[in-house]
Amino acid sequence: MQFINYFNQDAYTNIAMDAWLLKNLKPEKPVFSLWQNKKAVIIGENQNTFAEVNPEYITEQNVQVVRRVSGGGAVYHDLGNICFTFFVPVATSASVDFHQFVKPMADALESLGIHVDISGRNDLEIDGKKVSGNAQRYAGGYLMHHGTLLWDTDVDAMVRSLNVADEKFISKAAKSVRSRVGNIKDYAPVGLTLDKFIEQLKYYLTDEGRDSEYKLTDAQKNSILKLRDEKFSQWSWNYGKSPQFMYNNHAKYSGGAIDVQMDVDSGHITDINFTGDFLGVRDWREMKSQLIGIPFTREAVAEVLDKNKEGQYFGSVTNDELLETFFQKDEVVTNG
Numbered sequence: 311m312q313f314i315n316y317f318n319q320d321a322y323t324n325i326a327m328d329a330w331l332l333k334n335l336k337p338e339k340p341v342f343s344l345w346q347n348k349k350a351v352i353i354g355e356n357q358n359t360f361a362e363v364n365p366e367y368i369t370e371q372n373v374q375v376v377r378r379v380s381g382g383g384a385v386y387h388d389l390g391n392i393c394f395t396f397f398v399p400v401a402t403s404a405s406v407d408f409h410q411f412v413k414p415m416a417d418a419l420e421s422l423g424i425h426v427d428i429s430g431r432n433d434l435e436i437d438g439k440k441v442s443g444n445a446q447r448y449a450g451g452y453l454m455h456h457g458t459l460l461w462d463t464d465v466d467a468m469v470r471s472l473n474v475a476d477e478k479f480i481s482k483a484a485k486s487v488r489s490r491v492g493n494i495k496d497y498a499p500v501g502l503t504l505d506k507f508i509e510q511l512k513y514y515l516t517d518e519g520r521d522s523e524y525k526l527t528d529a530q531k532n533s534i535l536k537l538r539d540e541k542f543s544q545w546s547w548n549y550g551k552s553p554q555f556m557y558n559n560h561a562k563y564s565g566g567a568i569d570v571q572m573d574v575d576s577g578h579i580t581d582i583n584f585t586g587d588f589l590g591v592r593d594w595r596e597m598k599s600q601l602i603g604i605p606f607t608r609e610a611v612a613e614v615l616d617k618n619k620e621g622q623y624f625g626s627v628t629n630d631e632l633l634e635t636f637f638q639k640d641e642v643v644t645n646g
């Protein structure tokens with residue numbers, strides 16, 4: 311198989327590249343790539359990004375968040391994780407089969423002395439632990455099949471970046487299927503490094519180095535960068551394309567308990583209501599219209615709350631506490 315080089319480790323670029331190549335590469339024979347992202351959470355096409363990520367952690371740790379064009383759940387990437395993508399001409403989308411792609415990857419690993427099992431969901435597993443997840447997208451006679459290989463990923467960072475199935479978000483969005491994960495490195499022959507691992511996978515899949523590299527032209531690269539800039543790096547795609555959802559949260563403070571119920575569409579608040587036993591100096595509904603239409607982000611909500619500080623709509627509950635009502639995933643109890 312010909313190999314195509316993904317030229318950097320920026321998740322916006324690489325997810326744009328997957329999408330662009332699916333539409334534009336149109337190879338006569340299968341082409342594949344092996345590539346890596348810096349810290350990122352990659353969201354499935356039909357997922358609610360707000361429900362899948364832990365906003366505080368990803369902001370703090372500079373974890374990129376990117377929506378891909380294939381289905382399935384949210385996964386965490388770092389430089390210990392390797393991604394692979396196959397682009398294949400296919401007769402119809404109906405002929406598409408996960409096993410057809412997962413099997414050669416399993417064989418490649420076996421050739422390196424690493425035994426893996428293929429699970430019922432077409433994940434690769436070692437010792438009952440998931441080490442690879444896969445997803446696909448069909449478009450106009452071509453199929454993109456891509457997946458991950460957990461070589462030496464920071465599992466603690468993975469767990470912190472991804473949000474647990476959260477009943478505070480109600481929607482028809484696709485849910486991730488949480489698994490026990492493992493790292494291939496722990497089961498690999500001693501002395502096999504990440505670089506050697508990638509090199510050997512490439513060697514195996516290029517028919518022992520006999521297949522040539524598919525070279526992208528500068529014009530093709532520029533089109534990919536343009537797609538990245540216009541779509542895959544944009545909030546309106548990564549968050550804004552989340553299916554409509556309802557968000558409920560409850561928080562308790564020394565100044566009273568607050569329940570918030572919100573409708574969010576295209577990432578923007580379309581309705582909001584507060585209930586609770588807080589003693590507002592004035593009625594919070596006076597500022598309701600200012601919250602409607604803004605993006606569901608900490609910055610946008612903070613700005614409105616700040617502008618309305620004087621109203622003391624929530625009595626002695628502070629703006630910082632209020633922000634927790636909006637964004638904290640678990641019930642917060644402050645000041646005892």
Ligand SMILES: Nc1ncnc2c1ncn2[C@@H]1O[C@H](COP(=O)(O)OC(=O)CCCC[C@@H]2CCSS2)[C@@H](O)[C@H]1O
Nearest residue numbers: 352382383385386443444445456457458486487488489
């Ligand atoms: N990097 C990685 N690899 C494998 N499994 C992971 C990873 N990160 C998280 N997980 C585990 O999988 C579930 C989600 O599993 P779920 O089955 O819901 O989703 C997937 O597997 C999707 C794979 C997409 C692969 C694409 C290839 C190129 S861009 S992303 C998550 O909750 C974790 O438990």
